[in-house]
Amino acid sequence: MLHVDSARGWRGGQNQVLLTARGMAARGHDVTLVCQSRGALAGRARAAGLDVRETPFGGDLAPGAVVALRAALREIRPEVVQLHDPHAVAAGLLACRLAGRPPAVATRRVDFALRGALSRWKYAACGRVVAVSEAIAGVLRRDGVPPDRLRVVYEGVPDRPPRPGGRDALRELGISGEAPVVGNVAALTGHKDHATLLAAAARVLARRPETRFVIVGEGELEPSLAAQARALGLEGRCVFAGFRNDLDRLVPAFTVFCLSSHMEGLGTSLLDAMSFAVPIVATAAGGIPEAVSDGITGRLVPPRDPDALATALVEALESPERRAAWGAAGRRRFEERFTADRMVETTLAVYRELR
Numbered sequence: 001m002l003h004v005d006s007a008r009g010w011r012g013g014q015n016q017v018l019l020t021a022r023g024m025a026a027r028g029h030d031v032t033l034v035c036q037s038r039g040a041l042a043g044r045a046r047a048a049g050l051d052v053r054e055t056p057f058g059g060d061l062a063p064g065a066v067v068a069l070r071a072a073l074r075e076i077r078p079e080v081v082q083l084h085d086p087h088a089v090a091a092g093l094l095a096c097r098l099a100g101r102p103p104a105v106a107t108r109r110v111d112f113a114l115r116g117a118l119s120r121w122k123y124a125a126c127g128r129v130v131a132v133s134e135a136i137a138g139v140l141r142r143d144g145v146p147p148d149r150l151r152v153v154y155e156g157v158p159d160r161p162p163r164p165g166g167r168d169a170l171r172e173l174g175i176s177g178e179a180p181v182v183g184n185v186a187a188l189t190g191h192k193d194h195a196t197l198l199a200a201a202a203r204v205l206a207r208r209p210e211t212r213f214v215i216v217g218e219g220e221l222e223p224s225l226a227a228q229a230r231a232l233g234l235e236g237r238c239v240f241a242g243f244r245n246d247l248d249r250l251v252p253a254f255t256v257f258c259l260s261s262h263m264e265g266l267g268t269s270l271l272d273a274m275s276f277a278v279p280i281v282a283t284a285a286g287g288i289p290e291a292v293s294d295g296i297t298g299r300l301v302p303p304r305d306p307d308a309l310a311t312a313l314v315e316a317l318e319s320p321e322r323r324a325a326w327g328a329a330g331r332r333r334f335e336e337r338f339t340a341d342r343m344v345e346t347t348l349a350v351y352r353e354l355r
Helices: 012-026 040-047 063-076 086-099 116-124 134-142 166-172 194-207 222-231 247-253 268-275 306-317 320-337 340-353
Strands: 002-005 032-036 051-055 081-083 104-108 128-131 150-152 181-185 212-216 238-242 256-259 280-283 298-301
Touching: 002 012, 002 063, 002 086, 012 032, 012 040, 012 268, 012 340, 032 040, 032 063, 040 051, 051 063, 063 086, 081 086, 086 104, 086 116, 104 116, 128 134, 128 340, 134 150, 166 247, 181 194, 181 247, 181 268, 194 212, 194 222, 194 306, 212 247, 222 238, 247 268, 256 268, 256 306, 268 280, 268 320, 280 306, 298 306, 298 320, 306 320
Parallel strands: 002 032, 002 081, 032 051, 081 104, 104 128, 128 150, 181 212, 181 256, 212 238, 256 280, 280 298
Antiparallel strands: none
16 A cells, blocks of 8 residues: 655644554555655654655645656555545646556545645546545535545544543643643644634633633644733633643543634544543534534534633533533544544555455
8 A cells, every 4th residue: 555645744634644554554554655755744654664755745746746656656566545635636646647556545634625626636536535524525525526436434543541641741831730621732723713712711711710721733823823812811821832742641631622623624633532531612613523412422512603612611611420421422432433443444445445
């Protein structure tokens, strides 16, 4: 199997690529990963023992990437190539055509509409298109991807125990004692809508002043979000924690996990929270309702509604019994639908359709 990803940084999508490639290698498949030169994924994949080829990606049809992929296809002769992001789909599909092999599987992780004729063509031209939620599959159908080529394969995360030291991690962030903590893990980008989360935080603190907020992630909006937090008087009560490598100890220490996106393919950070039985308050955006059932595994509110988000957070903070029930139900939903093992097996089943 050949996996292709063009991203330079490290976000949920790159973690999914690594989990997929490692899972297939563990099942005895020969796996090669072609990824961005000097990117975060290359180092992590190599450390995991995978065969890694680095190449510069720079847009949809970067000539260097196409040439490198064609060479890799001719050398490795994989049975299937999986193209994990839009630039990888364009370069990989062209390389497959030039090399005369193999069938291509495209992955779509966002619920944005396909923009332009090239985007619509490249996804429709793949043998299969994997959408990571039914919401994304609906967008792709509306944008012209043939329904018979679409398959939904939910993203997954490993089933692992929490790491100890969660409260210590919070104290390192300046949160002392047993203060209730609302946590968020997401890139600081527009569609994650941290602005609504901060507006809701001010409302929550007016009713539950002991609450603290922790936002984990990096992105281009960090300066403006920090300025908004200061303007709302959240200094000392809302922590921007940046990128963290210790989420397996930090997330289990959250009292409530909150995702405020106004667009979301699925949200792998939600799956991490569910795996640790952390109750969730989130928006009903994109594929989120496929993971979070309102009133069962958490609470869902309309996107871009800080009043509704604040009300739901206060509801969760004031009811330990409700939090425990939501967390336990979320853990069961994770076991049934969102493990990394299930994702790998379902992806391999899609591959078998093309042989």
